[in-house]
Structure formats: structure tokens, C-alpha cells
Amino acid sequence: MDSLELAVLAVLQARNGTTDGSTLYQAMLGISFNGVSGRVVIDEVGARVEQWMQFYTVNGSTNELDLLAEVSGRLGAVPTFSTDRRWYPGLSPPSGVLLSIPLIVVSDVLRNSGQDVSMITMHYMNALDAFNSNPTWLPGRVLHGQVISSAQLSNRSAFTVGAVGPLTSVEAEFVSPFMHLVYGAPTLSLATTPSLMNMDLHPLFIRLMPSDAIQADFLHAVIQGHAWEPVCVLQDTSQYGQTLGYLLVQHLGGSTKVQVAIIGDFSTTTATETALNRILEQECRVVVGCIAGGRGIRMVLDIVGRRSVFGGRCWIFTDAAMSTRFAYPNDLGLMFSFPTVKDVQNYSKYNVFAAYAADAVYTYGLALSQMIELRLNIFDGRELWQRMTNETFDGLTGYVSFQAGERIGSYDLVNYVDAGGVGEYRVAVRSTSTQ
16 A cells, blocks of 8 residues: 555654654655555655556555545645545546545534524535536546534544534534644634634634624614614523624613513423513514524514514514524514625525525635645645635625634625515615625
């Protein structure tokens, strides 16, 4: 096995029995030998296999791949696997052979949030297919997505350049440090909880959706701009609901009368009705629902509709409402905030998650393309994170730019309106802020 022979030769070259990766890599430089795959030469840009040939793995083992991680990283690709064969990496692959760059697509385990996580995963895979269909972006290479749940990450042994996903903040809080500590790789997610920007805990995290802090700023500006007061804030006990509710109350507390009610349990309607009673007893002009997921929002809407208490109040939910099935005509007039998507006025005719998935894949692809061109190690997670967060481009979700891993962006207020006998989500207030 060429990679095993390479490792042995490197250890002998180092002469001191070291297992330090950097020392071993330096020892690899300049080594050449006639291997199973042909003439193997190691230089400053990685493993150059001068003569390509195909060979079969033993029992499907991929252990050799780990031994060549550093070398393959400098090359900007790893071998492409099929059920019974592989190609060793090289600077110029044989005609028709594509080199594979592994990327983890993290699927959320928690499904009680109401988010259709299988749909999000599908959008990521479709975005990868679309990206790979353009051979000019990563010539001779493909971004290969492996779908894996956050609960199964620890069972994965092969290395990777990074991860896209998960969608929910609870799971991103686990996935981000795991990817950093185990793989030394970045995580790019749509999760919006502000705590993910703690650089001590999440040094390689990148957020593609603007954070809940920006969402709270936007809702505060809308409420103040329309002089809606007093305000009632209805929140659940999820991390999302508690964080966003707290941020909004902090913004409103100095200038607006605020009442807060917390729903602790959605398993029965009793707890929900108890919290709603506290809200309905108040003379609120606007009710803001900070609730994680469509199931909880739907329960609130059904109870409020059944009691015929929509009238006289403006009901606004946060971006989690995008996963809620609003009912026509009962829910007409409801509003929710959502990150701005370029050139989209009617959200019911446009899948916003598909746009974010496409921009996530392109963020990785653009940075990897730069590193390959410069012959940098694509498995250097810190370098990859730096290049991803320094990128700016005109994406499907708008102008994409980052500040210390934080997406610079804005939110819109979306209204559920009557469009000739059907309900549509239309932008009611478009933010002019990009911070």
C-alpha cells in the first residue's frame, strides 16, 4: 500500500521515532518510490502520482486515506471512492476522473421544532449537485456531501473540510465545537442564536442567516416606528424562544410598556391557554410570538382563532413561522419577521431555504477554489474559515458578507394576505439596514 510505505519512509527519514504530524510531513517532502499506483513523488504541494493506475481496496478499508490526510490537503482533493476502487490524488487526474472533496451535511436529530429538516437536507444536496454541474468552479474536483445526523458524527472516521447545517441552534451548539475539536474544521449553519458567536466556544463557526440579535433590533424598530404599545411578548421555554424574547424585551423595556407570558409546555392545550390568558387580559396593541417551530405556533393560532380574539391586535411571529402552515382564511393578517431574500416580494412562491442552501455551498466552494489555486492545505480549518468569512459575493439571498463569522444582513416583515381566494406571504416592511 503506497500510503503505508510513505508513512514508514517518513518515520525512517525523521530518524527520531517522532509521531508529530508536522515533523512527519516535513520528512515526507522529497521522498520518491515506485509504488503500487505508479511512481510516487512527494513535493511541496503534496502527493504527485506520475503514473495513474486503478487498484482494489481490501474489504472496503479506507484507513489509508487518513495516512494521506495532510498530503491530500495540500493537493486540494482526496481520492474518489466507489464500491470497490479508488484513485490516488494527483495534480492532473486522468481524463474523466474527478477528485472528491468531502463535506458533511448535518441533518438535525430533533424534530419537535416543527422544521422540515429532511427538506433542508434535500436543498443542501441539490445545491451541491448544482455547484458540481459547473466544471469551472472546482476544475477536476467535486464537493461530495455526506448526509449524517448530529448524533452520528462521532461514528465517522474519515476527515472532512467542514460541515453545513444543522438548522436548529440547539444542535449547532453541539456540532460546531465537535467539528472544531475533532476535525479542526468549520461549521456553516443557518442557526441564529447569538451565543454561537462566542469565539471561545465556537472559533470556527459561520452563520449564514443574520442572528436573532439583528432580528430583535428589526422588530424593535418596526414596533417603535408604528407606535404600537403596549406590547405583549409570548415566548416558549426553548433556547430560541428565551433568547429572542429576552433580547426583544431588553430593547422595548426602556420606551414601551411590555408584558411577558411564557408557555412552558405544548404537550397539552391547557398550558398554552394559561399563558394566552395572561396576554389576552392585557390591553396589548401588538402580540409578538417568540416560539420555536411550527407546531407550537399552530397550537397558539388554533386556540386564539377558536376564541375569536384576533381582532384589535396585531399578531407578529418570528422567523420560525416560516415552517408553519398558515390557514386560509382564518390566519389572514398575521405577520412574521424573516431574513431578507434578494428580489423576493412573495415568499409563498419562493423557497427561501433553497436560496440559503445554495449560498452556503457557494461560500465553501469559493474559498476552496482559492486555496487550491494557491496550493494551500484545504484541511486547514482555520485558513478555510478565514477565507470563507472574508468572502463577498452577490448570492441568491442577497449580498453575502461576514464580520467575524457573523452574516451581515437584514430582516423583513412578511404579511399573510388574501390573493384572490388563496393566502400569500408578501413583504410588508423591508428593512433598509444591513447591520
